Amino acid sequence: MRCSPNLTRTTPHPSLSPRGGERVRVRGAFFSLIIGLVLLAGCARAPVIPSAPLTVTAEELVALLREREAAVRTLKAQFAVEASGAALKAPQRMEAALVYRRPGTIRLQTFARMGFAVFDLVLADGQYHLLFPMQGKSQKGSVAELDHKGALGVPISLGLQATLGSLGGTLLPTDQVVLREENDQYVLDVMPVSDGGNVARRLWFTRSTLEVARQDLFDASGALQATMVYQDYRAVGSTSAGPLTWPTRVQAEDGLGRAKLVLTFHDVIPNPELTSQDWGSVEVGGDH
Secondary structure: OOOOOOEEEEEOOOOEEOOOOOOOEEOOOOOOOEEEEEOOOOOOOOOOOOOOOOOOOHHHHHHHHHHHHHHOOEEEEEEEEEEEOOOOOOOEEEEEEEEEEOOOEEEEEEEOOOOOEEEEEEEEOOEEEEEEOOOOEEEEEEHHHHHHOHHHHHHHHHHHHHHHHHHHOOOOOOOEEEEEEEOOEEEEEEEOHHHOOOOOEEEEEEOOOOOEEEEEEEOOOOOEEEEEEEEEEEEEEEEOOEEEEEEEEEEEEEOOOOOEEEEEEEEEEEOOOOOHHHHOOOOOOOOO
16 A cells, blocks of 8 residues: 655644634633644554644734733732732731722732731722721822832832733733743743833743743833742633633742742632722722
């Protein structure tokens, strides 16, 4: 019997399939590589030619991030926080509760192990309201100034970045992106036009799932502001973009070593209905 040559077929990932003449649209949160090697009968002696790993483009990764972000309209989460660093007098352990509404309305409450509230922070319309219930004190101001406000400012800002992960950084249509491969991961550099071409965000993606494994944030001069490492993803629910996974553990450190955080998530609820009670005493528009 005559032997036919090896046939190698690469099946496109279902999350990155074309629709009509439009640009490729990413449909799911998971990315799995499917390669079929078809050998005809009687060809056992023919060598198998390995297929190259399926690759994605920078535009496809950007589309995936945007789709995931748009699919999470609201979020509630509970997690433990271990905080240390020069900005704190001593290491601290706290429990925290997060309420989030896209694009940037946030409430973050922290509680000491005895159960009393450490602080209650609400961010809305570019402003923050920070309440210290035990002290009967509060602060207000611009979100951009938050990390300069007292010993808790830096850990709080870092905590917000670590908690929201890739949901906290919208990619603008004018942003330039560059993709490369490094140590079996995809690395995406995001460069806003407003920063003169400097990298503002650098994201590492796990090849097999396209989950964000690490994120670095830089200031306008190119100096490292913060690093977040995301570990042990698990399914927490479904969204319009498909199953939603969330890291069980997040390690974060600011670029100057002033604060280090370890977040361990207990519970994450995507897209719950929110009411005015979820925002406490601060009035936040847009609730129904």
